[in-house]
Amino acid sequence: MRMAELSAASGVPVATVKYYLREGLLPGGRRVGPNQADYTDGHVKRLRLVCALREIGGLSLAEVADVLGALDAGRAARVVLGVAQDGRVSGRPVPAAARAWALAHVGRLLGEAADDADAAVANLVTVLAVCHGLGHEAVSGRLAQYAALAREVAAVDAALIDDVGPARRPAETALITTLLGERLFAGLRHCALVDALGAAPAGA
Amino acid sequence: MRMAELSAASGVPVATVKYYLREGLLPGGRRVGPNQADYTDGHVKRLRLVCALREIGGLSLAEVADVLGALDAGRAARVVLGVAQDGRVSGRPVPAAARAWALAHVGRLLGEAADDADAAVANLVTVLAVCHGLGHEAVSGRLAQYAALAREVAAVDAALIDDVGPARRPAETALITTLLGERLFAGLRHCALVDALGAAPAGA
Numbered sequence: 194m195r196m197a198e199l200s201a202a203s204g205v206p207v208a209t210v211k212y213y214l215r216e217g218l219l220p221g222g223r224r225v226g227p228n229q230a231d232y233t234d235g236h237v238k239r240l241r242l243v244c245a246l247r248e249i250g251g252l253s254l255a256e257v258a259d260v261l262g263a264l265d266a267g268r269a270a271r272v273v274l275g276v277a278q279d280g281r282v283s284g285r286p287v288p289a290a291a292r293a294w295a296l297a298h299v300g301r302l303l304g305e306a307a308d309d310a311d312a313a314v315a316n317l318v319t320v321l322a323v324c325h326g327l328g329h330e331a332v333s334g335r336l337a338q339y340a341a342l343a344r345e346v347a348a349v350d351a352a353l354i355d356d357v358g359p360a361r362r363p364a365e366t367a368l369i370t371t372l373l374g375e376r377l378f379a380g381l382r383h384c385a386l387v388d389a390l391g392a393a394p395a396g397a
Numbered sequence: 398m399r400m401a402e403l404s405a406a407s408g409v410p411v412a413t414v415k416y417y418l419r420e421g422l423l424p425g426g427r428r429v430g431p432n433q434a435d436y437t438d439g440h441v442k443r444l445r446l447v448c449a450l451r452e453i454g455g456l457s458l459a460e461v462a463d464v465l466g467a468l469d470a471g472r473a474a475r476v477v478l479g480v481a482q483d484g485r486v487s488g489r490p491v492p493a494a495a496r497a498w499a500l501a502h503v504g505r506l507l508g509e510a511a512d513d514a515d516a517a518v519a520n521l522v523t524v525l526a527v528c529h530g531l532g533h534e535a536v537s538g539r540l541a542q543y544a545a546l547a548r549e550v551a552a553v554d555a556a557l558i559d560d561v562g563p564a565r566r567p568a569e570t571a572l573i574t575t576l577l578g579e580r581l582f583a584g585l586r587h588c589a590l591v592d593a594l595g596a597a598p599a600g601a
Binding site for chain 1: 482542575
């Protein structure tokens, strides 16, 4: 298909498609004339993935490039998931006392897996430290329950990755399952909490 | 405290604090001179909340203003949570077939609560439709499991809101619990999934 058709099929404006081509997020089409190239369904799928990572996953363009680079290099699912976590740490410094408090709680929760150099662990520590700064330390009393449920959700994620099987690269399935799954799960949780608050006078 | 101290205590640059004052996100201080005002711990807390909503919650400044407006007006927790969902729908149009497919699945899941005019439901439908567009329809086979676990997580959220009790406005607690809790839970889920993928050869 031509550029105009690629744009229509993916819902991405031509100027944006050209920008993604220049940035290397989208491989070039097969050249069929001095100013024309032919694109495939693979290009449409790639554009949809870029948009999903940006708009639903909340990744910046640079982060999308890093994640796609890891995917294209055939890195393992857990490596790709790690790259997707890299950009998500808030840059704001949190007070040392709040960070120490958060690190102690995350350490107790994850045991020896609590390596602060890991982006996912650093994210957890930052979010928890911000809760502390907001006077929301009570969350620490519920962390073990959240962690236990997170393990159950991750087991469903792993089963879903198996459902899809080798028809898709497991790393890509894992990425979609977690980045889009994060928003999906948050939506389901929101609906359930609104129900729960409606049932209890405390939330009225 | 003076403006410089407010900036130091909150970690927010003076220029940004002044901007938030002009935008009405932060109430003015008590005037103590022609060019001086006095700020309180309440101002520090408010600045921390604005930063958390922006940087961890991923809300835009306009969305933060809407959410704080609902909080300040004393709206119920579920109303404030709904306002926080409003800005989160991706603007990109999804193909009608994908949307219909997603709406049918969400309808089956939520029953009569599946009102597409509700921002949270619209978000769910959009995320699911994007999964469809990515060829990730298999997620629909796991939706009921995710929804059941989301109800368990929401029960922990509701318990946490009760833990904090009336010392804080329940709507503010609910907001922190869900917006920061979303990132916290995603981090825990990520760590658990990386563990699970490490244990199974499929993820290697």
